[in-house]
Amino acid sequence: SPPMRILGIETSCDETAASVVLRDENGRGSILGDVVLSQLEEHSAYGGVVPEIAARAHVEALDTLIEEALLRAGVTLDDIDAIAATSGPGLIGGLIVGLMTGKAIARATGKPLYAVNHLEGHALTARLTDGLSFPYLMLLVSGGHTQLILVKGVGDYERWGTTIDDALGEAFDKTAKLLGLPYPGGPAVERAALNGNAERFNFPRPLVGDARLDFSFSGLKTAVRQAAQSLEPVTDQDIADICASFQRAISRTLKDRIGRGLKRFKTDHASVEKPALVVAGGVAANQVLRATLQDLCNKNGFDFIAPPLQLCTDNAAMIAWAGAERFAAGLPADGLDVAPRSRWP
Ligand code: KG4
Ligand code: ZN
Numbered sequence: 001s002p003p004m005r006i007l008g009i010e011t012s013c014d015e016t017a018a019s020v021v022l023r024d025e026n027g028r029g030s031i032l033g034d035v036v037l038s039q040l041e042e043h044s045a046y047g048g049v050v051p052e053i054a055a056r057a058h059v060e061a062l063d064t065l066i067e068e069a070l071l072r073a074g075v076t077l078d079d080i081d082a083i084a085a086t087s088g089p090g091l092i093g094g095l096i097v098g099l100m101t102g103k104a105i106a107r108a109t110g111k112p113l114y115a116v117n118h119l120e121g122h123a124l125t126a127r128l129t130d131g132l133s134f135p136y137l138m139l140l141v142s143g144g145h146t147q148l149i150l151v152k153g154v155g156d157y158e159r160w161g162t163t164i165d166d167a168l169g170e171a172f173d174k175t176a177k178l179l180g181l182p183y184p185g186g187p188a189v190e191r192a193a194l195n196g197n198a199e200r201f202n203f204p205r206p207l208v209g210d211a212r213l214d215f216s217f218s219g220l221k222t223a224v225r226q227a228a229q230s231l232e233p234v235t236d237q238d239i240a241d242i243c244a245s246f247q248r249a250i251s252r253t254l255k256d257r258i259g260r261g262l263k264r265f266k267t268d269h270a271s272v273e274k275p276a277l278v279v280a281g282g283v284a285a286n287q288v289l290r291a292t293l294q295d296l297c298n299k300n301g302f303d304f305i306a307p308p309l310q311l312c313t314d315n316a317a318m319i320a321w322a323g324a325e326r327f328a329a330g331l332p333a334d335g336l337d338v339a340p341r342s343r344w345p
Helices: 040-044 051-073 092-109 118-130 168-178 185-193 218-231 236-268 287-300 317-328
Strands: 004-010 015-023 029-038 082-088 113-117 136-141 146-153 156-162 276-280 303-305
Touching: 004 051, 004 092, 004 317, 015 051, 015 317, 029 051, 029 118, 029 317, 040 051, 051 092, 082 092, 082 118, 082 317, 092 113, 113 118, 113 317, 118 136, 118 146, 118 276, 118 303, 118 317, 136 236, 146 236, 156 236, 168 185, 168 218, 168 236, 185 236, 185 287, 218 236, 236 287, 276 287, 287 303
Parallel strands: 004 082, 082 113, 136 276, 276 303
Antiparallel strands: 004 015, 015 029, 136 146, 146 156
């Protein structure tokens, strides 16, 4: 298909983002302009994302961000071939802001609109960054999702595993909160763990050995709470040891769960010469998690692909790219009556 430029819009959680992505005639992608505004400061006082505050912040920032993305890309709306906006899953207020903005631009310019599933954006990112071919496995670990997905093609996904309770990022955030560490919890737990003894607490490793590929993290959080309560008053060293032991339990759990997934992939897709595991989501920043997955992939003959962190966390380049992939695959654009969906598996 001919080269195309797509404007992407992302507003499903607490990042407002706009991006212009080029897909060339050979199917290679490049990011021409990309801006992300994090609302971290707006929410940190509340220890989590407040939906109403998020929606208002998206309204205030989005128009300027789109102008900025176009400016950085050196293009105007005339040069854009299509608009892609996240339409779910996520916080409904933010989704309405982004999708309505996308519709307004599509309406005013007469260009096609793609309403993109946020998870599809994460799933296809490795094709934008690494030109990966189908099929491959993707582990999405963020504040809202923990999913192991078989990516077979554009619009063709199989969910192999999901969390039956907390998302992995949520487990980090809740653990941090009950240890009195700042929000967001993931980076704080990782930092504290650097000085800790990972052997001190033998925290549970939920579902290890289970034949399904699902995850569970709420029991781990409960064990952390009990450990902290049994130590009152908790010292900095206790906190460091708890964090290190917590990460070790997660590392062991992932080794088992993802290890099973890799073996299943090899059985089901024996003809794939160089199988790959892609990681995405904010928790992908964690060095212990990365080392665990890298090691697991080495042992199983998989390529481990971790896109640059700014493309692992929420961004609009992945949404623009998902639109480009749908366009190139000949999938139809969406009508301007398409509705946002807070839940969209
Ligand atoms: O993908 P993301 O930026 O936002 C969504 O959830 O959509 O992920 C945020 C999550 C938070 O739960 C945060 O605590 C976690 O990613 N996180 C980390 C680290 N950095 C961010 N978790 C563990 N270790 C980290 N270094
Ligand atoms: Zn996300």
